[in-house]
Amino acid sequence: MLKIEGLVTYYGRVRALAGVSLQVARDEIVTLIGSNGAGKSTTLMTISGVLKPTEGSIAFEGRPIAGLAPHEVARLGVVQVPEGRHILRGLTVAENLDLGGFVRSAEKRRTSLARVYELLPRLAERRDQLGGTLSGGEQQMLAIGRALMAQPRLLILDEPSLGLAPRIIEQIFELIRNLNKAGTTILLVEQNAAMALEIADRGYVLETGYIVAEGSAAMLRQNDSVRRAYLGL
Amino acid sequence: MNLFFQQLVNGVALGGVYALIAIGFTLIFGVLRLLNMAHGEIYMLGAYLAYLFLTILDLPPFVAVPLALIAIFAISLLVERFAFRPLRNAPHFVPLVSTIAVSTILLEVVRLAFGPYMFGFDSFISTTFVRVGTISIGSSQLMMLLLSVVLTVALQIFLMCSQWGKAIRAVSEDVTVSGLLGINVNRVVGVTFAIGSTLGAVAGILVAMHFGAIYPNMGFVALVKAFTAAILGGMGSVPGAVIGGLMLGIVESLGAAYLPSGFSDAVPYVALFAVLLLRPSGLFKRAGGSDDPSHQGNPHTTGGLLDRILPQRGAQSLAAGVDIAKLIAVAGVVAALAIAPFLGDYALRILITIVVYAMMALGTNVILGLAGQLSLSHAAFFAIGAYSSALLTTHYGLDAWSAMAVGAMLAAAAGALISLVTFRVRGYYLALVTLAFAELVRIIIGHWNSFTGGMMGVRAIPAPRIGPWVIDSPLSFFYLSAVIGVIGLAVYDAIAYSVKGRALIALRDDEVAASASGLGVQRLKIVAFTLSAVFPAIGGSLMAHYYSAITPDLAAMNETVTVLVIAVIGGLGSAAGALFGSVIVNLLPELFRNLGDYRVLAYGVILFVTVLYQPGGVFSISRRLAWRA
DSSP states (O other): OEEEEEEEEEETTEEEEEEEEEEEOTTOEEEEEOOTTSSHHHHHHHHTTSSOOSEEEEEETTEEOTTOOHHHHHHTTEEEEOTTOOOOTTSBHHHHHHHHTTTSOHHHHHHHHHHHHHHOHHHHHTTTSBGGGSOHHHHHHHHHHHHHTTOOSEEEEEOTTTTOOHHHHHHHHHHHHHHHHTTOEEEEEESOHHHHHHHOSEEEEEETTEEEEEEEHHHHHHOHHHIIIIIOO | OHHHHHHHHHHHHHHHHHHHHHHHHHHHHHHHOOOOTTHHHHHHHHHHHHHIIIIISOOOHHHHHHHHHHHHHHHHHHHIIIIIGGGTTSOTHHHHHHHHHHHHHHHHHHHHHHOSSOEEOOOSSOOOEEEETTEEEEHHHHHHHHHHHHHHHHHHHHHHHSHHHHHHHHHHHOHHHHHHTTOOHHHHHHHHHHHHHHHHHHHHHHHHHHHTEEOTTHHHHHHHHHHHHHHHHOTTOHHHHHHHHHHHHHHHHHHHHHSOTTGGGGHHHHHHHHHHHHOTTOSSSOTTOTTOHHHHTOHHHHSTHHHHHSOOTTOOOSSTTHHHHHHHHHHHHHHHHHHGGGSOHHHHHHHHHHHHHHHHHHHHIIIIIITOOOOOOHHHHHHHHHHHHHHHHHHSOOOHHHHHHHHHHHHHHHHHHHHHHTTTOOHHHHHHHHHHHHHHHHHHHHHOHHHHOGGGOBOOOOOOEETTEEOOSHHHHHHHHHHHHHHHHHHHHHHHTSHHHHHHHHHHHOHHHHHHTTOOHHHHHHHHHHHHHHHHHHHHHHHHHHHSOBOGGGGSHHHHHHHHHHHHHHOTTOHHHHHHHHHHHHHHHHHTGGGGGGHHHHHHHHHHHHHHHOTTOTTHHHHHHHHHO
């Protein structure tokens, strides 16, 4: 579904990605793990069109998308929930969700909204509250809900567990698993490698801009260097 | 009492128009995080286009006015596309300089096309008065009030209820996420910019009708009022801009009735200072809210996600490439000193002007190049230096050197004062406050007839003496200014490479980190402002003695723009750059003498091209090459 080959991205003069290749097949959960500064968020931002690659290709369902503007990528069904949630604090919960379906018709937005409220009842309770007044966990729910409003074919999540309590993290991961079961393909970036590898089908390990290991989640869990570096075992 | 109510009514009508200008301004700030210094010129251009269509082409009003507004809408789309969009991720002063360039270009185009004079603007609605008791309300006032209310309400509904309005609000909060949500950020920003500009143009047409006159400089006053109103109500808030505009209109009308003439012009500036001093986040914002200007002014927190990811472009270091520049500068100075005896008076005058402006640019280098504070008061310090020299030598019999020293000290004190007053404001806010300070100085100098000679200025300023020698020939004066200039350059260089200079650079790059590393940020800022005031003051003093006559125009905005052009073209922060910039800016017009009236337009274009393609100044070309090697 998503096929990335030899991706190279620079920040100014710093090469953040040094030739990243990865694939996501339909209905998979694929996780990208790595330490701070490995290039995980850069990879996602390049997929979403926020950053432009200097080399390499990105294809979504066979269609090249490298170099498209962020809104064009989003309109193809590749929707990202960025790190740090980025809730629009001055807009209400309902308005935040509504913007998630920005390009879709009013009618489709209504149907999706009903589905999101059903999936995340907390958001329905808080629909008229300003986004900035929600708790961290609720904001993450809102960010995911907002992305769902676009009916993504590929949902990209960047550090959904960041700064949340363990109980909330469990809920978030449960939600991700359910979304996947309902037919959404997922690309997940996580610091919490243990949990990510638990729900993922496959994984890639990114270090200083290179993919250093890849394989099924079960295999990566057994990999010695992964265990040492990311699972603390 | 009657006068009071009459002025209150006038103030409300005027305030409605100020609100319109301020709404456009605040809207543009919201999506671009940019104080659009060209907003005043768009307002002016709206009035001129209406004049063009109505009076010159003689079209009926219901065709002419919409045509003018459509033209403004289209022009602002182009301005946003070509002047601002390419700079969206550049360091914060670069887009601001770009708006100054656009403002200069628009102003000069109008000045060249229509002439610098005032035109009568015939109102296209019949002038009648409605009487309520003893108060009379003009038809143009009624129209001002009505239109501003209707447009404000319409805009508010559009923003709150429509899908486009939500998109605008989303973009103004977080550009990156808006893109990820499928919003075409470029289009939203462009259209918002055009809507804001068009509102400004409506205001321009209304004001032209009301006062029955248009002139090229009408935009600057409008800009200051828009900024003041927007700050009063809290930057970025549409309802705030409305209330701020009304308050400003009322205060100003009452001021016109009860203050001595001339000084009522100072009311908006004084109001601006008062608000920034007492409630910098606006009168109606909760304290510590997300719109706190100390955050908005900070380039690191305004762009959202992208700013965290992308390193700041163009934050060039002082080290690379400068040595070549310094060598060329030294060679140039030596050559100028050697050939000076063979030059005519005219050429010497150009050389002296180059030195004076290089001194001013050194001030910019200290405050913007090193400390990263976008202060635009140079013209005021320049004028303080010049007037101190002029008044102390003519009225108080001081010799030129003591007068120069006193002028430098007065400017330093003014610099320190500004630094204290503006301690809490940064970035864009600082730019406009300091610009307003320069205007205030100009107004005071221009109206304090008994002391400063008012608009007539000061004449017969004596030439300086060294012992028995009177420095009154162009050649001797050039040598004198060259010595002072070289000392200035050397002092600047010493500062830049000293521990203090490095501390200032730390302040520029990251204020929070600088203070966390144990640097006293407030003290550093005072040092920077004080130093940056001394250089232009000495330049002003030289200027006064050389020309032996000065006028309040020394403190005018275009002086500040010229200096900014010099500093940016030469490469911010570099001493040699200040000299090169000054040479380029002062020599270019001479090389293209037949440019004549197009001189200032050429400045604008040069500034624009520089910020767009070479934001590090001409010498960053060699530095870039050095990096690649």
